Amino acid sequence: MANRIPRVPVREQDPKVRATNFEEVCYGYNVEEAMLEATRCLHCKNPRCVGACPVGIKIPDFIERVKDGDFSAAAAVIAEDSSLPAICGRVCPQETQCEGSCVLGVKGESVAIGKLERFVADWTREQGKAPAAPAAASNGRKVAIIGSGPSGLACAADLAKFGYDVTIFEALHRPGGVLEYGIPEFRLPKDKVVAAEIDAVKALGVKIELDVIIGRTVTIDSLMDEEGFEAVFVGSGAGLPRFMGIPGENANGVFSANEFLTRNNLMKAYRNDYLTPIHAGKKAIVVGGGNVAMDAARTALRLGADTTIVYRRTEVELPARKEEVHHAHEEGVEFKMLTNPVEILADEKGWVRAVKCIQMELGEPDASGRRSPVPVEGSEFEIPCDTVIMALGTSPNPLIAKTTDGLEVTRRGCLVADESGATTRPGVFAGGDAVTGAATVILAMGAGRKAAAAINDYLSGK
Amino acid sequence: MYKIIKKEMLTPTICRMEVEAPRLAAAAKPGQFLIVRADEKGERIPLTISDFDTTKGTVTIVTQPIGASTTDIVAFEEGEAFADVVGPLGNPSDFIEKSPEELAASHFIFIAGGVGTAPVYPQAKWLHEHGAKVDVIIGAKTAGLLIYKEEMAAVCDNLHICTDDGSEGFHGMVTALLEKLVNDGNKYTQAVAIGPMIMMKFTTLTAKKLGLPIVVSLNTLMVDGTGMCGACRVTVAGKTRFACVEGPEFDGYEVDFDEAMRRQGQYRTEEAEARENHVCRIGRGK
Numbered sequence: 036m037a038n039r040i041p042r043v044p045v046r047e048q049d050p051k052v053r054a055t056n057f058e059e060v061c062y063g064y065n066v067e068e069a070m071l072e073a074t075r076c077l078h079c080k081n082p083r084c085v086g087a088c089p090v091g092i093k094i095p096d097f098i099e100r101v102k103d104g105d106f107s108a109a110a111a112v113i114a115e116d117s118s119l120p121a122i123c124g125r126v127c128p129q130e131t132q133c134e135g136s137c138v139l140g141v142k143g144e145s146v147a148i149g150k151l152e153r154f155v156a157d158w159t160r161e162q163g164k165a166p167a168a169p170a171a172a173s174n175g176r177k178v179a180i181i182g183s184g185p186s187g188l189a190c191a192a193d194l195a196k197f198g199y200d201v202t203i204f205e206a207l208h209r210p211g212g213v214l215e216y217g218i219p220e221f222r223l224p225k226d227k228v229v230a231a232e233i234d235a236v237k238a239l240g241v242k243i244e245l246d247v248i249i250g251r252t253v254t255i256d257s258l259m260d261e262e263g264f265e266a267v268f269v270g271s272g273a274g275l276p277r278f279m280g281i282p283g284e285n286a287n288g289v290f291s292a293n294e295f296l297t298r299n300n301l302m303k304a305y306r307n308d309y310l311t312p313i314h315a316g317k318k319a320i321v322v323g324g325g326n327v328a329m330d331a332a333r334t335a336l337r338l339g340a341d342t343t344i345v346y347r348r349t350e351v352e353l354p355a356r357k358e359e360v361h362h363a364h365e366e367g368v369e370f371k372m373l374t375n376p377v378e379i380l381a382d383e384k385g386w387v388r389a390v391k392c393i394q395m396e397l398g399e400p401d402a403s404g405r406r407s408p409v410p411v412e413g414s415e416f417e418i419p420c421d422t423v424i425m426a427l428g429t430s431p432n433p434l435i436a437k438t439t440d441g442l443e444v445t446r447r448g449c450l451v452a453d454e455s456g457a458t459t460r461p462g463v464f465a466g467g468d469a470v471t472g473a474a475t476v477i478l479a480m481g482a483g484r485k486a487a488a489a490i491n492d493y494l495s496g497k
Numbered sequence: 498m499y500k501i502i503k504k505e506m507l508t509p510t511i512c513r514m515e516v517e518a519p520r521l522a523a524a525a526k527p528g529q530f531l532i533v534r535a536d537e538k539g540e541r542i543p544l545t546i547s548d549f550d551t552t553k554g555t556v557t558i559v560t561q562p563i564g565a566s567t568t569d570i571v572a573f574e575e576g577e578a579f580a581d582v583v584g585p586l587g588n589p590s591d592f593i594e595k596s597p598e599e600l601a602a603s604h605f606i607f608i609a610g611g612v613g614t615a616p617v618y619p620q621a622k623w624l625h626e627h628g629a630k631v632d633v634i635i636g637a638k639t640a641g642l643l644i645y646k647e648e649m650a651a652v653c654d655n656l657h658i659c660t661d662d663g664s665e666g667f668h669g670m671v672t673a674l675l676e677k678l679v680n681d682g683n684k685y686t687q688a689v690a691i692g693p694m695i696m697m698k699f700t701t702l703t704a705k706k707l708g709l710p711i712v713v714s715l716n717t718l719m720v721d722g723t724g725m726c727g728a729c730r731v732t733v734a735g736k737t738r739f740a741c742v743e744g745p746e747f748d749g750y751e752v753d754f755d756e757a758m759r760r761q762g763q764y765r766t767e768e769a770e771a772r773e774n775h776v777c778r779i780g781r782g783k
Contacts, residue, residue: 206583206721206723207721208534208541208580208581208583216721216725245581246581246582246583247520247583248583248584248586248723251524251584251585251586251723252520252521252524252583252584252585253520253524274723274724274725275724275725276725276726276727278727278730278737280737284737285730285732285737285756285760287759287760287762287763288763290727290728291726291727293725293726293727294720294725294726294727294728297720297721297725297726298720298726302540302541302720303538308538309538310538310539310540310565310566310569311540312540312764314763314764384759385756385759432723432724432725432742434723434724434742
């Protein structure tokens with residue numbers, strides 16, 4: 036019988052304190068808290084949470100092990116389906132996936148599945164009891180993975196377990212993709228969590244070659260024709276930032292969230308011992324409502340700027356994870372909803388001095404079911420600021436499609452791939468944001484795993 | 498790691514390094530650039546490729562200390578290695594697509610300023626080897642700051658030197674020399690300017706006056722160099738373009754140089770602070 040207690044709260048850094056540092060916001064559960072929370076699971080006969088997980092983690096099974104205090108066994112259950120549990124426990128949108136479909140959530144609060152997953156991953160890593168990599172007999176066949184983000188890492192891990200000789204090619208100087216350059220330290224610690232989970236993938240025999248830009252340094256054709264790779268998985272993500280196309284956008288002090296976050300995360304601008312410059316200013320405006328907008332706003336705040344998020348819809352429609360919005364509020368980020376920039380105003384030296392915005396109201400629902408915002412005529416007003424960060428979404432980099440024969444893309448620049456990840460070119464598979472456009476870490480991982488299975492089928496039949 | 502095979506000082510501050518980067522060397526073409534990160538805590542610094550040797554698997558870069566990171570790069574010695582050298586980045590020069598007939602009928606005039614002289618070299622060399630006629634103007638403040646004279650002389654038809662103080666060659670700026678050469682009856686089909694932004698701006702104005710088409714190579718700010726950050730945004734023909742993936746070479750007539758120069762100085766305050774607080778770590782604890 037499940038324990039009818041309220042959801043066990045998770046300890047967090049005090050908002051006032053954490054608004055001035057880059058240490059992790061959430062401390063996670065300790066042993067007692069995790070075991071107590073685990074008693075809340077109803078162990079449904081048809082667990083809807085498993086079906087709602089893009090990689091199908093056997094959630095009630097691992098929670099059962101947590102309840103019994105057998106955390107190594109819990110980790111082994113998770114490892115069957117996920118190679119990056121400490122990361123997913125932190126950044127998955129649980130409220131729309133596993134926790135969103137938990138029966139307990141109908142009348143009360145769902146089981147804290149994400150926090151439990153994180154606990155298991157952190158505990159096993161800290162105790163040095165991470166599940167041992169199953170030793171696969173090498174079949175000597177080479178597969179190339181393009182990009183070391185979530186989809187590439189998940190695909191590489193599965194292929195290595197099948198016995199393939201896997202090499203990941205990464206364009207930047209550190210592996211991890213968006214985990215490294217995009218998501219901030221205070222949400223996803225780089226050395227403690229990201230590097231540790233990547234090391235676990237490497238321990239499976241996966242090689243990572245940094246500083247290689249596919250389409251420039253080498254091409255997919257040269258990898259397959261000259262270097263002996265029999266199949267390729269493209270997990271190159273969606274890295275190209277969008278801008279609004281409004282007047283004044285090239286003024287000094289207007290940045291893409293990608294630039295702002297890359298400087299701070301990958302290039303460690305927040306640390307005095309790194310040379311990277313960054314400009315958060317005194318008053319920063321962040322445009323957008325997704326996780327990236329929250330990350331950029333909370334980063335600017337930590338760098339000392341008064342920060343306001345402007346978004347054209349209302350807070351209900353914010354696409355960001357609920358926890359991130361809640362944390363941003365707590366830390367003192369201001370939210371100006373139903374507001375859309377129409378022009379960036381610069382001073383005589385070309386530096387941004389204000390954003391001219393227009394008031395919006397919600398109109399009829401659009402194709403996605405969301406009510407689309409429409410401008411209120413004559414409602415323009417200015418918000419003074421010295422920094423503007425555009426977090427409007429990203430699209431896939433065209434470089435790979437442009438330099439590979441027979442690789443089709445959609446009108447939006449996404450690679451064309453079927454359910455299994457097969458592209459229009461035999462032997463080349465793709466998944467994650469490169470196929471879907473900007474989405475989530477866990478969806479990318481799911482696509483990487485599916486493609487690994489498809490690559491195995493493809494090569495087994497060859 | 499990317500080992501420095503050879504280092505030489507071309508002037509008291511400008512330094513040339515040949516660096517091991519086999520994959521990059523095999524793929525490099527004239528007009529492209531690369532990114533160097535000297536060590537773990539350094540910035541990613543875009544530098545134009547000054548030469549590449551496919552057989553040796555090396556690339557050549559020419560740089561001078563401007564900020565903290567370039568100072569660190571220059572402080573590296575032969576036998577040491579950079580943390581990262583990545584590329585080639587950007588598009589190759591348009592002329593590599595031209596037919597042998599088109600090349601034989603063309604007469605290029607390169608206008609090279611300061612450190613920008615080095616990336617002119619692989620372009621002039623390629624064109625010279627492929628049958629085009631090539632003239633090169635090298636300009637500097639004073640004779641002691643001129644670089645690549647002998648190298649360039651070997652790969653062009655006519656080498657013209659100018660110095661601001663008249664200490665060597667033509668007395669005056671590259672723009673005045675370009676104008677003189679055209680007025681003397683030289684019939685160039687294409688000009689290419691590589692150097693400081695201000696020099697490219699005025700060379701473009703001169704070329705326009707002379708009715709000469711001109712290509713410029715923009716050295717904008719960048720982080721990744723692959724289209725991710727957008728720090729390199731430039732306005733070309735009224736449209737925002739990313740210099741890293743859509744450039745670095747553009748039609749000079751169409752570039753908004755004033756905006757480009759303003760944007761180049763975007764981190765000047767932060768960089769000055771970094772320089773003040775910077776303690777050079779290179780060579781420590783080795």
